Amino acid sequence: xxxxxxxxxxxxxxxxxxxxxxxxxxxxxxxxxxxxxxxxxxxxxxxxxxxxxxxxxxxxxxxxxxxxxxxxxxxxxxxxxxxxxxxxxxxxxxxxxxxxxxxxxxxxxxxxxxxxxxxxxxxxxxxxxxxxxxxxxxxxxxxxxxxxxxxxxxxxxxxxxxxxxxxxxxxxxxxxxxxxxxxxxxxxxxxxxxxxxxxxxxxxxxxxxxxxxxxxxxxxxxxxxxxxxxxxxxxxxxxxxxxxxxxxxxxxxxxxxxxxxxxxxxxxxxxxxxxxxxxxxxxxxxxxxxxxxxxxxxxxxxxxxxxxxxxxxxxxxxxxx
Amino acid sequence: xxxxxxxxxxxxxxxxxxxxxxxxxxxxxxxxxxxxxxxxxxxxxxxxxxxxxxxxxxxxxxxxxxxxxxxxxxxxxxxxxxxxxxxxxxxxxxxxxxxxxxxxxxxxxxxxxxxxxxxxxxxxxxxxxxxxxxxxxxxxxxxxxxxxxxxxxxxxxxxxxxxxxxxxxxxxxxxxxxxxxxxxxxxxxxxxxxxxxxxxxxxxxxxxxxxxxxxxxxxxxxxxxxxxxxxxxxxxxxxxxxxxxxxxxxxxxxxxxxxx
Ligand SMILES: Nc1ncnc2c1ncn2[C@@H]1O[C@H](COP(=O)(O)OP(=O)(O)OP(=O)(O)O)[C@@H](O)[C@H]1O
Ligand SMILES: [Mg+2]
Numbered sequence: 001x002x003x004x005x006x007x008x009x010x011x012x013x014x015x016x017x018x019x020x021x022x023x024x025x026x027x028x029x030x031x032x033x034x035x036x037x038x039x040x041x042x043x044x045x046x047x048x049x050x051x052x053x054x055x056x057x058x059x060x061x062x063x064x065x066x067x068x069x070x071x072x073x074x075x076x077x078x079x080x081x082x083x084x085x086x087x088x089x090x091x092x093x094x095x096x097x098x099x100x101x102x103x104x105x106x107x108x109x110x111x112x113x114x115x116x117x118x119x120x121x122x123x124x125x126x127x128x129x130x131x132x133x134x135x136x137x138x139x140x141x142x143x144x145x146x147x148x149x150x151x152x153x154x155x156x157x158x159x160x161x162x163x164x165x166x167x168x169x170x171x172x173x174x175x176x177x178x179x180x181x182x183x184x185x186x187x188x189x190x191x192x193x194x195x196x197x198x199x200x201x202x203x204x205x206x207x208x209x210x211x212x213x214x215x216x217x218x219x220x221x222x223x224x225x226x227x228x229x230x231x232x233x234x235x236x237x238x239x240x241x242x243x244x245x246x247x248x249x250x251x252x253x254x255x256x257x258x259x260x261x262x263x264x265x266x267x268x269x270x271x272x273x274x275x276x277x278x279x280x281x282x283x284x285x286x287x288x289x290x291x292x293x294x295x296x297x298x299x300x301x302x303x304x305x306x307x308x309x310x311x312x313x314x315x316x317x318x319x320x321x
Numbered sequence: 322x323x324x325x326x327x328x329x330x331x332x333x334x335x336x337x338x339x340x341x342x343x344x345x346x347x348x349x350x351x352x353x354x355x356x357x358x359x360x361x362x363x364x365x366x367x368x369x370x371x372x373x374x375x376x377x378x379x380x381x382x383x384x385x386x387x388x389x390x391x392x393x394x395x396x397x398x399x400x401x402x403x404x405x406x407x408x409x410x411x412x413x414x415x416x417x418x419x420x421x422x423x424x425x426x427x428x429x430x431x432x433x434x435x436x437x438x439x440x441x442x443x444x445x446x447x448x449x450x451x452x453x454x455x456x457x458x459x460x461x462x463x464x465x466x467x468x469x470x471x472x473x474x475x476x477x478x479x480x481x482x483x484x485x486x487x488x489x490x491x492x493x494x495x496x497x498x499x500x501x502x503x504x505x506x507x508x509x510x511x512x513x514x515x516x517x518x519x520x521x522x523x524x525x526x527x528x529x530x531x532x533x534x535x536x537x538x539x540x541x542x543x544x545x546x547x548x549x550x551x552x553x554x555x556x557x558x559x560x561x562x563x564x565x566x567x568x569x570x571x572x573x574x575x576x577x578x579x580x581x
Contacts, residue, residue: 185427185443186436188416192424195413202373204399204428204486217436 017168021161029164033232035272036171037225038252042264043178044221045249050258051187052214053194055112058099058119060246062092062219064126066226067236071139079145081157081166085227092223093216095122100215104208107197116243123241138237142230157231167228174221179261181217190214222249255296257303266305270296324387326351326490326522327372327403332381333546334367340546341367345381347541347548349490354516355524356533359543360566365526366408368543369492373405374398385490400429402489406496408526410475412467412482419463421478423450425485450485456511457481458504473504480508484515493525497532509536534558542566 017036021029041063048054069091070084078084103114126133133139144163147155157163181187192200193207200207230236239245248271249264256267274292279285300307325348334342341364349355357365370376372383374395383391390398404425413421423440426449427433440446454460457477462470467478480496493512497505509532516523527533533540533554540557542549550560557563 180439181436183439183441184436185433185438185440185446188420188424188440189427189433191416191420192413195415196411198375198395199411199413199482200424201395202399202405202486203425203482204396204404205424205433206394206396213434 014172017171018165021164026160029160031272031276033160033164033167035269036167037229037232038248038268038272039265040171040174040228041222041225042249042252042256042268043175043261044218044224046218046253046258046261046264047178047181047190047214047221048218049250049253050260050263051182051194052190052211054107054211054215055250056103056115056215056218057112057243057246057250058115058117058122059219059222059249060241060243061099061119061122062096062222063226063229063245064122064236064238064241065092065095065219066223066228067230067240068126068133068139069223070227070230071142071236074142074145075139079143080148081145081231082147084231085170085224088227088230089220089223092219092226096216096219096223097212100212100219104211104215116246119241119243119246123238123243126238126241133236133238136238138235139230140235142234142236144231144234163232167232170224170228174224175261175265178221182261186210186213251293251297253303255293255300255303257300257306259302260305260309263303263305267303270304325349326386328384329372330382330384332368332371332378332383334364334371334376334379340364342371342381343546345546345548347551349522349524351489351522352516352519353522353538354512354536355522355539355541356537357524357526357541357543358528358530358533359549363543364546365543366494367546369405369494369524369526373403373492375405396428399425399486399488402487403492404483404486404488404490405492406479406483406494408494408498410472410479412475412478414468415466417464417466418459418470418478418481419447419450419454421467422453422481422485423447425482425487426450426453429486453481453485456484456515458507458511473500476500477504477508484521488521490522490524493523495526495528497527497529505532512536 017032020032045059048056066088070088073084073087099115099118103111103118106114127135144157147157147166157166189200189205189210192203192205193210197207226240252267252271253264255270256265257263275285275289278288278292282288296304302310328348329345332342332345345368357368359365367376371378374393378391382389385401385403390401413424423446426446430446432443432446451460454463457480459474459477459481462474467475470478476496476499480493483491483493497508500508512523513536515521525536537554539552540554541551542557542563544566549566550557550563
């Protein structure tokens with residue numbers, strides 16, 4: 001019954017998202033794409049933060065790995081965007097295995113600081129390896145070639161409206177995958193680690209290996225979002241690896257709510273929309289944006305989604321009782 | 322009976338100047354329900370912490386079924402069949418009672434890695450979880466979050482999570498502390514029953530002497546990190562040193578009902 005309502009809601013949202021490029025203007029379509037990219041980044045990230053209770057400040061590095069991975073692959077191997085995305089995700093996974101292996105033996109503040117440090121290292125590597133990465137100019141000239149299935153079928157993604165559906169496909173896939181993971185035995189084991197890591201070990205769960213697994217998994221989603229952004233913007237920029245970018249999924253999760261799947265998604269929409277609106281009114285947009293974020297995060301404990309669902313549950317309770 | 326399940330060799334532990342285990346040479350036989358008693362601070366919990374991997378061993382060796390496990394990580398010991406419950410409730414607070422018990426079941430059956438299959442389809446795991454819930458009498462609280470349980474039920478859950486790992490050797494650190502008499506009798510009956518089934522060998526730390534003497538096949542008396550006496554209930558009852566310690570020292574501790 002509850003699951004049916006959820007599926008129905010998901011179908012409605014999906015239909016609405018499909019309608020966007022036909023009903024809305026160019027800029028709205030662009031914003032919707034940015035929201036979906038941040039959404040992919042954030043739902044994947046929230047497997048780490050919300051589900052497992054690990055705070056990382058370095059996921060921008062995996063986002064950048066996805067973008068540069070796709071960029072290099074496109075420049076040197078093949079322009080097929082599907083292979084490019086796969087290459088970007090693979091690059092993010094490799095980097096996440098390396099960084100994760102060194103970080104997951106630590107917890108809490110040490111873990112957070114280590115991920116921050118590794119993220120900064122990746123950022124300065126990209127920034128300084130100018131011959132390879134283009135330095136602060138970024139990697140430019142990334143093309144959106146048609147999606148080709150072994151020459152049998154070609155789907156163009158050149159225009160923004162076409163590319164919108166390319167992103168929507170991966171967005172829906174990501175949300176579905178994260179939903180499955182949250183409901184799975186693996187998801188329960190992660191929740192157990194969040195609730196009580198020591199007891200998890202005494203339940204027979206190899207905690208470090210699970211932490212590494214979810215770290216790499218969330219890194220893969222970051223890489224997916226990064227490679228899609230590289231296609232959207234036709235470039236990969238070092239600031240993708242910057243810690244301010246790594247903080248975005250953290251903010252978005254707090255905004256929307258850590259404990260649900262929809263939390264980070266709603267958070268992403270609020271984040272992008274608000275930034276856009278505030279940027280129009282003031283040059284000091286960072287200041288005002290920060291203040292508004294603070295108010296929402298402190299005002300809605302448990303995030304917007306958490307607060308609203310608690311409110312509705314309370315409102316519904318007298319009728320049931 | 323053959324080889325003992327678990328043996329220690331000169332196992333030692335110090336916290337600064339406090340000695341909590343001194344050259345302990347212990348062995349635990351399969352099927353013998355053993356109680357560990359001793360005054361507060363004797364080192365009972367510390368001994369369990371050492372044997373289960375909660376504390377790193379400072380000196381000495383531990384063997385389980387002939388294999389050295391002195392430095393083995395906790396989860397590997399659990400896989401081998403050594404598990405424990407905690408003196409202070411230590412469960413998964415925001416998870417439901419069923420989820421609490423399900424985690425060890427999933428880990429043991431090797432299903433916890435599956436990231437795609439829905440938990441609701443794991444019918445074998447759900448069924449097994451039910452069995453353990455019944456064993457501790459918490460079927461009625463299946464969907465209650467652990468944080469919402471009464472203290473007595475939390476203690477039951479604490480033991481239930483340990484049982485669900487289906488260990489060969491299970492250490493229970495004051496399992497009935499703070500329970501009301503009804504819960505306590507039910508839990509002890511269950512422990513007795515499980516011990517009779519024979520798959521699990523229990524080692525129990527307990528302050529209630531009635532429980533200790535009625536339940537145990539063997540009693541180890543610890544005092545300041547040393548074994549004061551080790552034998553059948555009758556031997557321990559008759560031991561002069563034990564009497565001395567408990568009569569001269571802290572009678573109240575041994576015979577008082579421990580409130581956690
Ligand atoms: N992690 C620790 N660090 C320092 N000292 C500790 C630590 N754990 C226990 N101790 C000390 O070691 C001694 C033995 O503690 P332990 O918990 O093993 O006693 P116990 O026999 O279980 O007592 P109780 O009946 O109160 O549970 C105590 O004096 C305690 O204060
Ligand atoms: Mg103790």
